[in-house]
Amino acid sequence: MTTLRNFSRFITDTLRMITTGGPVYYAWVAFLLLLIAFGTNAYIGQVQNGLIVTNMRDQVSWGFYIGNFTFLVGVAAAAIMLVIPAYIYDWEPIKEITILGEMLAISALVMCLGFVMVDIGRPDRFWHIMPLVGRLNWPQSMLAWDVLVLNAYLVLNYFVVTYLLYCAYTERHYVKKLVTPLVLLSIPMAVSIHTCTAYLYNGLASRPFWNSAILAPRFLASAFCSGPAILLILLQILRKTTKLSIKDEAIFKIAELMAYTMGFNLFLTAAESFKELYSGTEHMVYFEYLLFGLKGHNTLVPYAWASIICGAIAFILFLVPKTRTNWVTLNIGCVLIYASVYIEKGMGLIIPGLTPDALGEIYVYTPSITEISVAAGIFALGFLVFTLMLKAAVPMMLGEFTISRGRKGAQAAKPEGHG
């Protein structure tokens, strides 16, 4: 009964925590809510009129929504870039902040689910994909696998985060025997979510651009080198704005690991490009469209080269210790690699896979205003989830906000006691 009461207090206090803050906090949350409203409005138009309000058509049947989905699965998987050094190598500086990576994963997964919801033609039939209730075509369909592993990863991270915070809140040590195996489990699970997503594309013989053996390794490499970039920037912000102590070496270590994955990512990209361009079969048309333009259509070319160049510069900045440990160049590198992988996963993956289409037709797809608006709303939702989690979690991690101490600096609530 005590646990029940404590947990309910945990929730009520958390709710109170996230609904009070300074002017910056309110302004930020208001801005995000505004974006969400804006996106919802656009989405309502899409539900009423159908997906015709997007620019997707039969020839390019997946676009901005699925591109964002793919990128965000990578971001979610990247949480383990913190877990591996923390738990496998038992490195204390990172161990304390692993929970931040997991919270990022949760936010990213919320956005992933959001993008899938807005992309399907019949959102009212979403229940069809649930096992037992609906009919999940498992194991044939890779999408069925993806549904299962993404939700499992979400539940796992959610549980670990809630448990760790609850323990911090109730001033108890978390049970290592419970948490460590789960956190270690999250490593293969993170690999599995991005592998399943990669296999979604990989398994389609109809799209030679995707039907390449190194697609899954490429996905993982690009995920691990871009996802932590957000974390690095976030950690620096948190260090400045809260009392959370994050050692420099933790940040630099993550950056170093990212450098290796960036290098690997560049190598895999080069390998893929070599195979297509050197053997020069007809399957080259997709690469041609992406990198050089095809039959006068070269919308993607500047983005493709920007992605490659940004990725290469970021790699150098992260590899060279001098630039890796310089805050200016480090942050520039973070932005560059994030942009590079974002372009690569969206424009550089989905569009060339579908252009030219199965019968050789080229339809130049660019997202419509509705798609951009809805995507902005979903990103805002993810940011909001992350913000709210941080708002409650950071004080708990610092020990400022517990069941006995209440909210630091807040109005005195009812006297709280243990038991």
Place this chain on the structure above:
Amino acid sequence: MMDQDACQPTPGAPCPSGENNGRREFLGAAVAAVATALTGCGKLSKEEFLQHNFRELSKEEVLTVIERLEKEYKEKFGKEVKVANTPALPGVMFGYALDLSRCIGCRRCVHACVKENNQSRDPEIQWIRVLELEKEEGVNLQHAEHYYNPDEVPREGHFYMPVQCQQCKKPPCVKVCPVGATWREKDGIVVVDYNWCIGCRYCMAACPYGARHFNWGDPQIPSKDVNPETHYLGNRPRAKGVVEKCTFCVQRTRQGKYPACLEVCPTGSRKFGNLLDKESEIRYILENKRVFKLKEELNTQPNFFYFYGV
């Protein structure tokens, strides 16, 4: 002390509600409610919402569904629309052959199909796509012209290849559908349950022939143009947000008739029949003509064959 949310009584176990569960639940419920309310512009009935995959329905349930659909179609189009549920004829495996030496690219098949199968006129959906190819290049899809519109066909130096669903024996679309809304029937026709499809369009990415088409908007058919003889898995009017494709005119072929595209073809380039019947014209073609399959290396094993009659 008020319990904001009831939790599982097991100590240490996670409660599904988290620190921001309240907000997230509200958002989720709001979105779901909006989606449900607005899909179909409020015309989504409870029965349609709860209807299960066609393959899981009992015979009585199927009849109920058909009754409901016929009523809905009558209300929408103001005429009697019959929805049949003819099963596959036993001992039948449909095959289709197309004579590339005879097709002149007149597109009469495309439009006959549109009329027979109640395809949306606006936004336009066409299940058959005729490609104009160069005789020099042969069957090379990278050199195909989709939008040819000369005064007369066939054009000098060109030949024509209509592409529609190949009703593959190993259909990639069936493999990838996450909800099992598309499957291959016993007579070889790959069908879609329009009331189960969630519109994720994975099947469209998987199809190597560009044969599957999506209802991006609300399909519009003038009432007078609606073909009232329909099949549940074939040409009954669809809604927005679902995938559709050629079904070898299942509403016709399961009653012994030829598909509409074959009947209208002026040059007799289209041949159709039962692959299991030794005397059928389709078997004759396979045994006597030079037959090839489109994108054969993908091993989809289509039941649609191209041949050269001369």
Place this chain on the structure above:
Amino acid sequence: MTQPLRLSILPGLAACLLALAGSAVSAEEHKKPHAATVQVPKDQVQVPKPPFSEGIFPCSQCHDPKSMAPNTKRRELKDMHTDISLHHGPDTRWCLDCHDAYNRDNLHLANGKLVSFNTSYQLCGQCHGDKLRDWRVGIHGKRTGSWNGAKQYLLCVHCHNPHSPHFKSLKPMPPPARPEAIQIKNGGAK
């Protein structure tokens, strides 16, 4: 999840029987290109009447061997039938290679055997044997009907003008809408 086998056989059998029985009826319901078919002996193919021009048949109305002696000299016709332009094979081909000089209501084969206009495919098949062979099994040319029942053939001449047999070009029906052109109507979905 799957229907019991026996339940699927019964309606299947019934449908099969009905299809076979009704195929003759349904064949009639299809739009036939021409009116009544011609009754022919068993080894021959049932086909519609030949597409004669108005009033041209029977030829013996004018070409009575008693009143009009046939002129078998190869020449270009100047007095009658000038509307017919002959583009069939080599330049040396002319009318009486196919039309029988003494039985104008018939055609004739190379060995002199008479061929009725109702079975003119026999004449075409003399030179175009591979086409005739394919046509008989329904591969060459348009053949409608039921895939599991009665079929409806056409004569060669229903599609190929025997005097100028090259299949005429047609005006194609409109091309599909380009994907960019598929947009929502102004003012809303409906």
